[in-house]
């Protein structure tokens with residue numbers, strides 16, 4: 001029979017048993033489980049591995065191996081003389097893990113893997129939710145009964161089952177394994193068949209919260225828990241400062257806003273490191289006349305310009321003859337892996353999700369100005385054109401990855417007048433990886 005637990009009921013508070021007590025081979029941290037928040041989740045994650053004596057030495061040597069690779073790129077050398085990061089940044093498995101920890105588990109991240117619903121539009125009603133994954137982090141984002149946007153690690157506190165799947169509407173999250181049930185505020189509402197359990201405090205077994213914020217139509221997560229539980233997820237100052245820096249007004253003026261109609265999503269899995277796709281995006285249109293002849297005919301490439309900001313770079317180019325591209329195209333790259341493309345009546349976003357040292361998924365979401373949302377033939381033709389560009393890029397990225405894995409290649413050079421956004425990206429990475 002299920003034991004019903006109210007959120008205010010405390011059975012017993014105490015320190016959790018140490019792992020050495022439980023398994024007899026691994027030191028553990030004497031931390032009250034009530035302090036288990038995302039704030040210390042990252043620290044505990046590394047402590048868990050690092051504190052295992054069997055892994056301690058190899059963990060340290062992997063760390064120093066990765067730090068050595070980081071310093072093989074020198075961000076102080078001016079672009080005219082600089083070497084690009086070594087190929088190991090794009091091929092080394094331990095570097096990939098290091099990067100997840102330093103780059104993706106810190107700061108604000110647009111989220112979206114496996115999500116048909118990523119935008120605030122789709123979590124606009126209470127009880128709407130979506131799930132996703134970033135590195136090894138499984139997450140669920142929902143709007144709770146009071147309308148507050150919430151995000152949690154999507155992992156049951158009983159035996160770690162993934163709790164929710166996909167997206168939709170729920171009044172609570174019921175674990176598919178043994179039925180533990182959590183409210184949309186993350187509180188544990190029901191733990192089944194726990195009669196006789198001791199040292200169990202229900203308040204300490206809610207879902208682990210993740211900081212979440214909303215900017216325009218986008219939902220962002222920050223895995224470093226820093227915010228007080230009552231912060232305002234729609235606090236644009238916070239996101240503008242930390243995510244967009246001084247570019248938020250530029251983007252709004254450039255037509256990146258919530259007035260556009262969401263159309264749909266396309267996903268591409270590419271056999272390349274996530275940075276290969278980003279580099280390709282950030283070469284200042286260098287590859288366009290060679291690899292995208294169809295697209296090049298709709299752009300005035302001589303007008304191409306790039307400006308870099310704190311964590312954002314914006315490339316822009318005058319349009320040419322096509323209705324799809326219109327009079328101007330704006331390509332904003334938001335470090336580390338999110339791109340917003342605004343051209344003609346269109347906006348598309350590209351989220352580059354790392355899936356492994358040599359695999360990533362690129363998620364395209366398409367928006368259009370509302371007056372065209374029913375113009376099927378225009379939309380269809382535009383998407384055919386867009387798909388052609390994606391296929392051309394996939395072939396390029398696949399080829400670059402194979403080249404990076406060749407013993408013939410270590411580092412390359414930048415074309416200084418066009419590839420400054422790419423150089424900026426590598427400098428930001430270096431800075432992040434040194435932290």
Ligand code: FES
Pocket residue numbers: 156157158159160161175176177178179180
């Ligand atoms: S793992 Fe979720 S209830 Fe057992």
